[in-house]
Amino acid sequence: xxxxxxxxxxxxxxxxxxxxxxxxxxxxxxxxxxxxxxxxxxxxxxxxxxxxxxxxxxxxxxxxxxxxxxxxxxxxxxxxxxxxxxxxxxx
Amino acid sequence: xxxxxxxxxxxxxxxxxxxxxxxxxxxxxxxxxxxxxxxxxxxxxxxxxxxxxxxxxxxxxxxxxxxxxxxxxxxxxxxxxxxxxxxxxxxxxxxxxxxxxxxxxxxxxxxxxxxxxxxxxxxxxxxxxxxxxxxxxxxxxxxxxxxxxxxxxxxxxxxxxxxxxxxxxxxxxxxxxxxxxxxxxxxxxxxxxxxxxxxxxx
Numbered sequence: 001x002x003x004x005x006x007x008x009x010x011x012x013x014x015x016x017x018x019x020x021x022x023x024x025x026x027x028x029x030x031x032x033x034x035x036x037x038x039x040x041x042x043x044x045x046x047x048x049x050x051x052x053x054x055x056x057x058x059x060x061x062x063x064x065x066x067x068x069x070x071x072x073x074x075x076x077x078x079x080x081x082x083x084x085x086x087x088x089x090x091x
Numbered sequence: 092x093x094x095x096x097x098x099x100x101x102x103x104x105x106x107x108x109x110x111x112x113x114x115x116x117x118x119x120x121x122x123x124x125x126x127x128x129x130x131x132x133x134x135x136x137x138x139x140x141x142x143x144x145x146x147x148x149x150x151x152x153x154x155x156x157x158x159x160x161x162x163x164x165x166x167x168x169x170x171x172x173x174x175x176x177x178x179x180x181x182x183x184x185x186x187x188x189x190x191x192x193x194x195x196x197x198x199x200x201x202x203x204x205x206x207x208x209x210x211x212x213x214x215x216x217x218x219x220x221x222x223x224x225x226x227x228x229x230x231x232x233x234x235x236x237x238x239x240x241x242x243x244x245x246x247x248x249x250x251x252x253x254x255x256x257x258x259x260x261x262x263x264x265x266x267x268x269x270x271x272x273x274x275x276x277x278x279x280x281x282x283x284x285x286x287x288x289x290x291x292x293x
Binding site for chain 1: 164
């Protein structure tokens with residue numbers, strides 16, 4: 001059983017790294033991009049989609065009980081991946 | 092259009108003739124790749140749901156799926172935008188005095204070079220392949236007398252028209268350069284050199 005909270009921590013770490021990459025990308029766009037409507041619209045769309053995904057995920061995660069644990073593979077999958085299912089085969 | 096006063100060493104009376112980017116069609120393969128990548132989390136969900144209907148019965152597994160797929164989408168979206176920036180920030184500007192080549196290489200690489208039109212020795216436009224011919228985009232090679240490396244306009248729209256206009260501008264710039272009391276540039280008057288379009292057989 002792996003605590004579910006560990007996955008949330010990993011997600012937040014990846015999101016932090018993502019934020020740095022997004023800032024660097026936007027910095028490049030602002031510094032070198034020409035001040036045209038296309039530049040503004042595309043940058044705005046880029047930010048809006050990111051915000052929508054992060055806020056949407058955040059809203060979903062706010063309703064999750066993070067104290068529980070998780071078995072990554074169900075029994076059926078364990079049998080499938082590790083060959084245990086062969087015992088159940090009858091000729 | 093771009094305000095030329097923002098460019099380095101802009102001259103009085105300098106006019107913007109062409110402001111060129113790669114043709115929009117070069118973004119299509121990137122968009123297709125993005126759509127394929129974007130469908131992967133949905134495909135994984137559908138596959139698990141079909142093969143193991145009870146897999147997402149435990150809400151923890153669905154939470155894990157949302158964690159993974161949301162992060163996957165965010166990085167895929169960033170990848171798409173960085174490719175768009177790479178396309179958007181590759182610019183070729185032709186004025187009545189010079190050609191400016193600005194190229195973005197990835198996120199942190201940027202090259203800017205400039206070429207005076209009176210130094211242009213040879214202009215070649217090239218449209219290769221069925222897609223390039225249909226959408227009328229291709230490559231222009233510009234050779235100067237002094238430099239061994241050529242200026243290359245990559246995947247620009249209407250390359251034959253642009254090449255002809257650059258030749259005209261180069262001839263005008265050469266006359267102007269000599270009129271201003273400078274040594275004549277050691278380049279003959281240019282004529283059009285256009286590679287006829289070819290269709291790909293394979």
